[in-house]
Amino acid sequence: MVQSSVLMRAHGARPHGALVMPDIQPKPTKIVRFGQSSFSTFRVVEMDIVRPSPNSMQFLYGHGASAHGAPMAPGFRLETYDTLNFSDAGFSAADGTPYPPYVTSAFDLNRAMTLTADALGGALSAGAITLVNIGGGLNAMLAVNVNDHLPVRISAGQKLWDATRGIWRDPAYDSLIPVFAGLGKSWKPDRTSIQIDLLDATYWLTGAMPIGSYGGTGGLDGDSNVAGRSIPRLRGRAHNITPVLIDSINYVYHVSDGPGSILALYEGGFAGGIAYAGDVEDLYAVTPKPGTYVVQTDRGGTWFRLGTKPVYAITVDAEGKFRSGAAPANVLDILRQFLLEDMLLPTAYIDPAWEETSAMAPWPGGWFWDGSASVTGKNAVTALLSGLGITLIPTRTGTLLPIRLVAPSASSNIVAEITPDVIIALSGDDLDGSLDPPTWRWRIGFAHNFTVQAAGSSLHPQITAAQQSFVAQQDRAAIWYSAEVKSRWRVPNDPDTISTALTRQDDAALIAQRHGALWGTKRKIWAVSIPQIYAWQIDLGDVVAITAPAPGLEQRAVGVVVGEAVQASSQTVTLQILV
Incomplete structure (x- = not known):
């Protein structure tokens, strides 16, 4: 009680x-008494479905209505859309829409924020809806309706007990609380039940990032060495990336599939050997002078061409925009645009609270994908949010929202x-064992080095000491540590340096301090x-x-x-x- x-x-x-x-x-x-004398919780399920038309395609010709032999538009639709309504306790909306009590099991759901030292990703699993079908009452529905990967919405409400009339009163439809929104997979009928598996909004992140590949026909389409390889993609700022050599005869390199700029070009880690000679509209129109390079950049991509065959490996610091020309600077804003433009996520799946310029993470950065392997949306989310203490979660209304x-x-x-x-x-x-006992030291990386180059004959003899130190390690790190935690616990946690998409040391230091405040004590x-x-x-x-x-x-x-x-x-x- x-x-x-x-x-x-x-x-x-x-x-x-x-x-x-x-x-x-x-x-x-x-x-x-919950569920007894005063109020009772119930749930309603709304499933969008497609009902294919029983008609077949046919062409009708009207004399004089159009050119002889031209087909006229059919007078019927090939399919219709509808919504199936169910509940687990019976419900009737004020407009008379019924929600019959066919639901025997609404769903299982687990959502969680990131709770590991590597601070990668989040966790979510969604179960299934089960409908009772004793006597085959829903067989006709199965026969004529298709529900594969169509929206499903689950809401909860409370029936209030009317002691005067001795009945349960249905609440107003507008008072129902959203519980889950996502997609339903195909019907899975059993002898006396029907199950519909559920997919949440992160389903859109499981597919590979749509991207073009080289045809190998020459020029900007690449030579035979790169035929079939995916085109590189740069979003935001990245350090010491290896561009793709797409023309080994004319020394043409590809940096990204969208507009961008070359901030520095290195040969074997040395930045002074090959000079910038300007931007051009066509790399193949003019051959650059020896010891120089020219850049072609537009919405189709960013390339550069060398005037001399290099002796050592070519790497660049670069900044890339989206193909649309959008150029968000901060990591979280880059992720939002990436989901919309590169992953083709429908705008409706971005939560309204996720603003185009987010104040949650005002930290510039970026990431580079060289095209050597396919990249899923989840891979991209992990790369951009790693170490930031931010989890991208599906909300109960079916949208994606970053939570810190x-x-x-x-x-x-x-x-x-x-x-x-x-x-x-x-x-x-x-x-998780990586957080208990407490952590005595956090090392948050910044200015990620995408091409690690060990000392030796692969480096230019004139490379500076600072650059040689930079290219030899994957990340520089900002550090938080607590001597008190280290002395108090016999074996405190000490995670490895976490690679991030951050550019600035001050931002990494701020995040390290936040991690220390959160995990530098017993939780x-x-x-x-x-x-x-x-x-x-x-x-x-x-x-x-x-x-x-x-x-x-x-x-x-x-x-x-x-x-x-x-x-x-x-x-x-x-x-x-x-x-």
Whole structure:
């Protein structure tokens, strides 16, 4: 037996218009049994489907309506689109739309932020919807509808008990809370049930980045040595990259598939041997003088041509734009444009809160893909967000949103209070071994070196000492360390240098300090189960206060929500809270 909601959002915790807690505010004498006497949580499922037309294509010819023999447009559509509505407890919208209770299992879902020392990526897995089909009542639907990779939306609401009439009252449709939005895979019928597997928004990141390849016909299409190889791609600024030699006779190199600029050109690590001789409209129109190079750059790509056969390996520092001409400087802004333009992610999948110029990560940088291997969207997300403490997560409304993990503190904006009267279960979870015991040193890389060159005959004899030191290692690093942590713990964690897409040392130093504040002390993860209708008001990255009869929680601890797990068979959600 528990009291009504004491889990309330703090004022200003969400923008105007965001979802708020349903009207079940606490009253001094009100006792609520979840799912029994006062309110009952239910879920609705909306599935977009395609219904192919039973008609076949035919051409109708009208005398005098058009040129003799020209086909006329058919008077019917080859397919129609519709939405199937279901629920797990029955629901009727105010406009009369029915949601019959065919859902026996809504879905399993696990979302989590990055909790490893390498700070790569996030974690998400989505389960399936199960519909009851006893007696074959849905067989006709299976026969005529196609649902493969079409939108699925799951929402939750509360039926309120009307004691006067002795019935459960359906809430308004607008009061339903989004729980999941994504795509459904094809029907998987069984003898008495139908299962639909779910895909979240990160499904769009599993495919390879669409990119052209060299035909090997010569000129800018490359010679036979690079035929079939993918074209390189540079977004933002990158250091000491190896451009692709696409014409070994005329010494033509390809830097990127979009416009860009060469900041420095090195031969064996030496920058003074080959001089810049200007930009040209056509690399093959004029042969550059010996000891010089010219650049051709436009929306079709960035190339340069040498006037002399090089003796040592050619590398460059360069800056690349997108093919559209967009040139975001900051890492997170580059990622956003990359998803839209290079991965062809529909704009609707970018969360409205992810602004074109984000204040979350005002750090310039970039990354280079040389075309030697295929690159998926997830690979690109990992490369650009590695080490930044930012996770790209799918939201409950089906969009992608970057979330930053920061150390929780009493001065943080507390989104919700979680107290014993809403906690169903409580247990401790283990942190990844790379974060427990605490970390005594963080080394965050910057100015990533894309071409490591060891000392020896491969380097130009005139290379400077500073450049020789730079090219010999993959990353320079900004460091945070704590002698206290090292002395207090017998074997504290000490992760390797983390490669990042950052350009500046000051930015890397700031991130190292944040990692130190977060992981340079003993942390604990608590798995807290609370009713679903309350959990839907809390999202990953939210800072909450938790009070519970457990070590460290007795006097109200402040933590950050780093994961959630939903089981179809349960009316609770288990939140992972880092304190």
